[in-house]
Amino acid sequence: MDQVEKMATFSPMNVLIVDDEMNIRKTMKMFFDLLHHKVTTVSNPKDALLEAGLQIFDLAFVDIRLGLESGLDLVSSLLAKLPRMKIVVITAFASVDTAVEAMKRGAVDYLPKPFMPDQLKLVLERVEALRTLELRINLLQDDLDRNDPDVSLSSTHPPMQRMIELARQVSASDAVLLLLGPSGSGKTMLARLIHRWSHRTDKPFGVISCPSLSQELLESELFGHVKGAFTGALRDNPGRVAGCEGGTLFLDEIGDLPLSIQSKLLRFIQEREYEHVGDQRTRKANVRIIAATNANLKSAVAAGSFREDLYYRLNVIQITLPSLAERSGDIEAVAGNMLAFFNAQNHKAIQGFSPEVLKIFRDYGWPGNIRELRNVVERAVILCTTTMIGEELLPDSMASAVQPQIRIGDRIKLEAIEELHIRRVLASTSSVHEAAEVLEIDKATLWRKRKQFGI
Incomplete structure (x- = not known):
């Protein structure tokens, strides 16, 4: 069994059981509990759709006859909310026609009543095999679509070696991580690697660049919105938090997150709860947060542009990438x-x-x-x-x-020493603002010097 198969086979799933018979619900729940899957049971389509709006399910078992309502109609409605979910229909009235119709509506398998645990286990194995195949396809597609080479993990630089070891260590936990380092040093690539090394590797990895969106669009992208929540909201948007259920969400340049959204992010990190923009219903999600910045968040806290409580909540484990x-x-x-x-x-x-x-x-x-x-x-x-x-x-x-190596006291122009010093300070700091502070000159002067020296 290779690594991909292990990831799919042993990854616990969030299972929804929809059946109007209480004994069926109890029996199936016991079966999945023994296999360490998370199980939610409901008796009717209304409650099923309500649960599908509050959490992300990997698998659903849907009875075709739910009192006076049709389970086949529910299949289409559930998939409209959760397209990646796998649905198995169950019924005491098995026929070729109903099986074909269930597959047309999006079901992946069919289970006739009464069924034994071995039959249920066989269906589960088929669903897990399908998830394994989809995972393989997604990984291959990621490789085809990849625009950047992988991060090289070999290093002769001791701080880099310690950073890689720390990243491997913390990947096994669900702790919030804060990645620090200058722009272009590989923070996004490191976040992807930490996700790959973690137990969440078969779940989604999402990226949001905080400076790239307006405040309104950023909140919607993060937490989702309902239709009509604001001008241009023509349809529901589940948001990245819901889309990364079970996986990892990477927030790049977290220092640019607006204050109004910082409080909502803090609440989500602490309680795993959030609301869509324009909707009062509280939702829950299991998503690991990795944040990154090249800014000095302590200075931002002192300036009042970044919440102190969020800073300490993000700064549980800090990993600094060298230039x-x-x-x-x-x-x-x-x-x-x-x-x-x-x-x-x-x-x-x-x-x-x-x-x-x-x-x-x-x-x-x-x-x-x-x-x-x-x-x-x-x-x-x-x-x-x-x-x-x-x-x-x-x-x-x-x-x-x-420039060739220059030593203090060499018979060279003062300007050459100044240029070399500015270059090295810029290379060793995370921003122009920080470089100006080290050099004790204002940013306008540093900008002129950079233009003068072609830096």
Whole structure:
């Protein structure tokens, strides 16, 4: 049994049982409880749809006859709310016609009454096999759609090694994580890896970039909305929290989250409860939160732009990613990993980088970190017509930015020392604001210096 099969077979499911016979509900609940699945039982379509609006189900067993109501009609209604849910219809009035009609409505299997535990177990195994197949397809599709190479986990830089070990350790827990580091240092990729290493790996991983949406749209994207909640809300939107049920939600640049939404996020983290925009019904969700920022949240708390209680709730476990310039010994390996990725993507067989290019890579300050290196390697692969990437394929600004080693007291212009110092401070800080504070100059002056030196 491979890793994907283990994930699907042993992952507990949230099961809904809809049957108007109390004994059937009790018996099935006992069966699924013994297998450590979470079970909700109801006796009618109204309660089934109510539960489907409050929580995400993986599997539902629906009786075809529910008093005077049709379970077949309920199949379509449930799938309209939860498209990824698997539905098995059960009935004492088995026929080929009803089986065919159930499948047309979206059911994945059919179970005639009376049934024994072995029959129920066989149906469950078929559903789990289907989930395994869908998981394989999703993982393959992710690989096909992937635009970025995987993060290299080998490092000679001790802080990076400790960071990777810490990330592996905390992936096994459900604790909230706060990822810190300069822009482009790989926080999103690390969040994806933590999700892959966790027991939630077969559940969704969602990403929300907090600065990219207006306040109204951000709240809707996060918690969902009902039709008519605001101008342009033409249909219900379940939101990312509901969409990531059982999985992980990554909030990038959390420092830009508006104050009005911060209180709602805090409540969700503490109580796992939230409401759709425009709806008073309280919903619950089991979603792990990973947040990231390149800003100084302590300063934001002091300035009143970030809630102190949310900061401490997010800061349960903090993981800091070093800048690429700090781990210059890893640059060759990281660049090689990217070269292999872009070789495959562009159907090329480039063997490596020239010694001159590798020297420039080691000496360059990388203010854009891994994101900048990715762009440089991708550009070089696209332009390369030989088996080796030479320095002529690097951006002109990059080669000119690399300066020879300078020591205090060397017979050089003061301006050269100033430029080198500014470059190194920019490479070692997480933002222009922080760099200006270290240099004790205002941001406008730093901007002019960057323009002067072509940084």
